[in-house]
Amino acid sequence: MRSEPKQKRGKQRVEIILNSASELFAEVGYDNATIIEIAARAGTSVGSIYQFFSNKEGILRALVEKYVEDVSRVYTDIDAEAFPSMTVEEIMQAVLLPLKEFIRENRDFQAIFSNSTGSNLVEELMAPINGMWAQRTNEIFINAYPQISPKELKKYNLICMTVVKSLLGLAHHSDDISLDEVFEEMQHVLVRYMTPVFEEMGE
Amino acid sequence: MRSEPKQKRGKQRVEIILNSASELFAEVGYDNATIIEIAARAGTSVGSIYQFFSNKEGILRALVEKYVEDVSRVYTDIDAEAFPSMTVEEIMQAVLLPLKEFIRENRDFQAIFSNSTGSNLVEELMAPINGMWAQRTNEIFINAYPQISPKELKKYNLICMTVVKSLLGLAHHSDDISLDEVFEEMQHVLVRYMTPVFEEMGE
DNA sequence: TATGAATATGAATTCATATTCATATTTTAC
DNA sequence: GTAAAATATGAATATGAATTCATATTCATA
Incomplete structure (x- = not known):
């Protein structure tokens, strides 16, 4: 960010800008979103955006920061130790339920x-989050099934x-299927x- | 296309341009590919590209046309009538094998x-192809399992x-897993x- | 209520890329 | 061999979106 808002007015503006940007990014993807459109939705001017954010990238970074704490909590709350005694259903349930809540x-x-696949910046910002997730679910698999080779488990984890x-993407794009249905089928597929x-x- | 090549030289140029564009689009996605880079890779100038193609979109359209015939053959070759007597394994095999060959x-x-998710043009050009595919696999499901409601089948088809x-995308992005392995696991997941x-x- | 800091504005600028165009070269047809 | 058609070239132009900046307004504080 270029400068922190000092007054209540500024804090509100930043909030509104972030919400508008989040909405627009979600609708059209990061690359297709324009600063002018973000400003219009936020009921403000491009100048005001640059008052607080150094550039478009800064807006996305601020959004990711806002979310990343919640994201990591989704996975760290899970107790990997408990898994050896669980069935496949229970393992998947334990992984998918917190994810569903977060989503x-x-x-x-x-x-x-x-909606932003193909954007280099988005890929870059997501890489650590994805990495964290992959590592966490991989640990869970390893704990639950120590008799299977880590290399095999890594492949299954990847799949x-x-x-x-x-399927998360599908839930977002398709009107034919609800989030709940998607998670139900996701559970079936994985189990x-x-x-x-x-x-x-x-x- | 702006104008068809008349001479051998022109036909060759168009071929080279299409190959270079195909390569670059595949590497960085349609939106991130520049005309200058396509020209450079084709060992020609931007002017020559516009000699034959009316714009960047025209290059992509030409590529899609080149492929679309093959794509549709993947699905129309399959005889839906034969499915009622097949096992799930055989059905999935029959659908996935030609797809694998095509890929x-x-x-x-x-x-x-x-690599081009988020590009409106790419989505637009892919829509009919995806639609054709969805319709075809849906028909196969309906033929194979007439006792299941079409609405349910549509959901399973979507999933x-x-x-x-x-998983096709994974095969392309990941160095950890080969196309063959991906198809093997894909078959398992679906069956x-x-x-x-x-x-x-x-x- | 006056003053400076914070915030607001949008026209002007920058910048990257697509597209055009005047001009040059090569090929074809007679 | 030569004129017309086809193809080649890349500097010039067009376009659209990000970013800046001069200027105006609002807020906090004394």
Whole structure:
């Protein structure tokens, strides 16, 4: 940010700008969003945006900062130790439920990243978050199924994460299916995919 | 296209331009590709590109036209009538195998669309292709499992298509997993996901 | 209520990229 | 061999979006 708002008016303006930007980024993606449109939606002028943010990138960075704390909590709250005794259903449930809560409360966040593939900046800002997530779910898999080789588990983790991300995107884009339905099917896909893997190796 | 090439020289130039553009679009996405870079890669000048193509969009349209015939053949070759007697494995195999062949021979095509999410033009050009695909696989499902309601089948089709598309993208982006491996896992994901659905309803 | 700091404004500027155009070269057809 | 058509070139221009900046207004504080 170029300068922190000092007055109540400024703080409000920054809030409004962030909300408008979040909304617009979610609708059209980061690259397709223009500063003029953000200003228009925020009921302000481009100058006021640059009063507080050094550039368009700064707006996105501020948004990511706002969200990133919540994002990491989604995964760190989970106790990996508990997993060896759980069934595949329970493991997936334990991973997907907090994610669902987060998505429900941060629809824009999900939409921004689902609509901004191809933006180098967005990819860059998401990389650490994705990395954190991948590492966390990988730990969970390793804890739950120590008898399977880490290399195999990494592959399954990759597949599962890809499926999850794409179905989250589907929930956002399609009017034919609700978020709840998507999560229900997501759970089915993952459980049914992983069950034979774990059973076979677990015997 | 602005004008068809008349001479051998022109036809060659158009070919080279299309190949260079296809490559670049695949690498960085349609929006991030510049005409200057396409010209540089094609060893020609921007003027020569505009000799044959009316604009950047025209290059993409020409590429899509080149591919679209092959794409549709992937699906129309499949005989939907044969499906009622097939197992889930066989159905998925029958759908995925031709797709795999197509992808193998048209890596760029897949990459362009996997790297150009967020481009309005690319979405627009892909819409009919995706629609055709969705309709075709939906028909296959309906033929194979007439006892399941079309509405349900549509939902499963949506989920399956989303999974397939995302895993194709994974194959392109990740160095950790090969195209063959991706297709193997894709087959597992789909078969395991759909088997309980079909068994339950089929009894 | 006066003064400086904070905030607001949008026209002007910058900048990157698409597109055009005047001009040059090569090929074709007679 | 030569004129017309086709193709080639890249500097000039057009375009649109990000960013700046001179100027105006509002707020906090004495």
